[in-house]
Amino acid sequence: MNLDLSDRDATAGPRDLPESATPGLRDTDGAASPAPSPVSSYTEWDPLEEVIVGRLEGATIPSNHITVTYNLPPSVMGLYRFAAGWKYPNWMKKLAQKELDGFIALLEGEGVKVRRPEIMDFSKKYSGPDWTSRGFTIACPRDAYMVVGDEIIESPMCWRSRYFEQNAYRPLFKEYFKGGARWTSAPRPQLSDELYRYDYKLPRKGGPIEYTISEFEPVFDAADFVRCGRDLFVTVSNVTNRFGIQWLQRHLGDGYRIHEIPSLCTQPMHIDSTFMPLAPGKVLVNPDYCDVANLPAALKRWDVLVAPRPDPVSGIMAKISMCSPWTSINVLSVDEKKVVVDASQPTLIRALKDWGFDPMPIPFLAYGPFGGAFHCATLDTRRRGTLRSYA
Numbered sequence: 001m002n003l004d005l006s007d008r009d010a011t012a013g014p015r016d017l018p019e020s021a022t023p024g025l026r027d028t029d030g031a032a033s034p035a036p037s038p039v040s041s042y043t044e045w046d047p048l049e050e051v052i053v054g055r056l057e058g059a060t061i062p063s064n065h066i067t068v069t070y071n072l073p074p075s076v077m078g079l080y081r082f083a084a085g086w087k088y089p090n091w092m093k094k095l096a097q098k099e100l101d102g103f104i105a106l107l108e109g110e111g112v113k114v115r116r117p118e119i120m121d122f123s124k125k126y127s128g129p130d131w132t133s134r135g136f137t138i139a140c141p142r143d144a145y146m147v148v149g150d151e152i153i154e155s156p157m158c159w160r161s162r163y164f165e166q167n168a169y170r171p172l173f174k175e176y177f178k179g180g181a182r183w184t185s186a187p188r189p190q191l192s193d194e195l196y197r198y199d200y201k202l203p204r205k206g207g208p209i210e211y212t213i214s215e216f217e218p219v220f221d222a223a224d225f226v227r228c229g230r231d232l233f234v235t236v237s238n239v240t241n242r243f244g245i246q247w248l249q250r251h252l253g254d255g256y257r258i259h260e261i262p263s264l265c266t267q268p269m270h271i272d273s274t275f276m277p278l279a280p281g282k283v284l285v286n287p288d289y290c291d292v293a294n295l296p297a298a299l300k301r302w303d304v305l306v307a308p309r310p311d312p313v314s315g316i317m318a319k320i321s322m323c324s325p326w327t328s329i330n331v332l333s334v335d336e337k338k339v340v341v342d343a344s345q346p347t348l349i350r351a352l353k354d355w356g357f358d359p360m361p362i363p364f365l366a367y368g369p370f371g372g373a374f375h376c377a378t379l380d381t382r383r384r385g386t387l388r389s390y391a
Helices: 074-081 090-109 165-178 241-251 325-329 346-354 365-370
Strands: 049-053 114-115 126-128 132-133 145-148 152-156 182-185 225-228 233-234 257-260 275-279 280-284 303-306 338-342 357-362 378-383
Touching: 049 090, 049 357, 090 114, 090 338, 090 357, 090 365, 145 225, 145 378, 165 182, 225 241, 225 275, 325 338, 338 346, 346 357
Parallel strands: 049 114, 152 182, 233 257, 280 303, 338 357
Antiparallel strands: 049 378, 126 132, 145 152, 225 233, 275 280
16 A cells, blocks of 8 residues: 655665765755745755745635535535625634634744735636636635745646635745745646546445546645655545646656545545644544554654544534544644644544644634635745755
């Protein structure tokens, strides 16, 4: 089940690359490298210096579609189908905004520079040649974008309701590009009916995992990947196919390796509620969704920290969340010790302390109906670290 998706020869490890292939080093003739890029992030844990945090303004319940419905908890599928295309009620946004403001204040208190996308109205209808949709939200930049080193990569997402989401980030990305960052967009998907499996049925627990998407064209959400230097880890899911993973591996080249973490979830979507690296050689895993005994060989020297079961939560926002209770492990590392975690999870907070971390608990459950938690709500554009292998 451990799948190394690199195209390179398996005997040629990334440590074998010459220094000149590593960004930020001097060339062999002694000439100085170009000025540092404003974008630089290789891991999920290096000291955080700058981050994009999502917005709630303009949020609209996504249009009804198979890829939306079957990625929601079964208890709320009917609710979101019924309300598809409506703007989120102001009372919901108000509750979530209060928690988002607290999260931003915490980050800024740690000396992190917080950037924000532009406000957009996602209730407007738009169309492709073969389909129409309304939008969704920019609450979760992690879903749509990935930073690998000094490069911003725009994902080819399969949700039609997210097709124009990148417009809210264009001013920021243009600024980063002008400052020296690389900026790439994966092939924009057609999102025609050939991509979707309209005969899909929700798999039974313990049965074979099926997906709502086919291999018609490359699609992936960036949130199905986590970065550990030269090694990236991915789950194939209802929004990420193998064609998309192959595209990313070939684009990144021989300096990076992508490894699959097979998901045991019947509705797989986004790795950061399954497998969350916290520090060099330490990864937090969800035992319900992850086969702890069968992880990729690249993790053989890592400490695998098995997360405790999520503590029960209450309140209307928890009941109508778009997310699994396992977003409890959707944490954000400020550095190798400090981890932002939801205040509703005292058992996980105690476990993190026992493992040597410094948890920073704040409330964030009201963000769930908008699609995620701390890791989802952010895109780290600069962390203080260099490219290296942790395998």
